[in-house]
Amino acid sequence: MTIDTDLEAEIQRLLAEHDRIAEQGITVQRRDHLIVLGGEVESAQRRDEICQQITTHFPDVQITCDIGITRTQAPSEVEEIS
């Protein structure tokens, strides 16, 4: 598989500019023949949409998705500011 040298940039622009994604906090890293996606999003649907759109726009690219879903539990500690 040939990976274009601008592939990471093109994927990151897709993730930011695609109407159904709008994510600027996803990391895109090349690992040999793989593209590894990292970062966190607010829902599983958003993570799945990212993978689906990359696969649709770059069908020859093999991706591995390490994107997590940001946790929303209440905090247990307070920080004193001084």
Add this chain to the structure above:
Amino acid sequence: MIRIAAVGDVHVDKDVVGRYRPALEELPDRADALLVAGDLTRHGTPEEARCFAKEFGGLGVPVVVCLGNHDHQSDQQEQVTEVLTDAGITVLESAATVLEIRGHRLGIAGTKGFGGGFAGACASNFGEREMKDFVGTAERYAEALETALKSVECDALVALTHYSPVPETLVGEPLEIYAFLGCYQLGRAIDAAPTALALHGHAHHGSERGRTPGGVPVRNVAHPVIKQAYNVYQLLSDEVDATLVGAN
């Protein structure tokens, strides 16, 4: 003592409604106010703003926000602001508000802010019109923040921005994009007033803690950084109690 809860970059849309609510319902037992440091929505539409208002409104504590770059994406920031304001949420853009909390006055000055970079790697107001517009935008937001910070009389003053005022809270982000994540002019504005705490978001891969050159504590409360529904900060402490009321 004043306790403020803070988070940023929650990017609410229909798929997020309900995720934060259980933790937010506990807020009256944990904090006196909630501050949200921009990127309330994904695309900045009134529909998404209504989702944010449903999730973050009606909490039993005052909610004060600034907008982020995502909230400008659809060029409908005025309508977004109107939706939020109608829901009882205070939206600060180059403005300040004062909350009366148990006999104390908490002042909050807010702006979205803008990029431009930091000492040693910042953009200059020189060259093409587009470049001068870029730097001029950063300077305009910073000057407005300084004016807003200086406009309030209070016991504790908090600066609320989306973009970062310092590079320390960007550590973890690629150096190449620091100039798109904040600018030193915001830090200078914060130092020009007796600011007790500066809160910002925007840098999802950044670090939580920093200080301005003048020594003001800075906290990056972007949701992916704090990894919980919100952080709680205590100001005007008489006595430190590190355990939150109602905490599990």
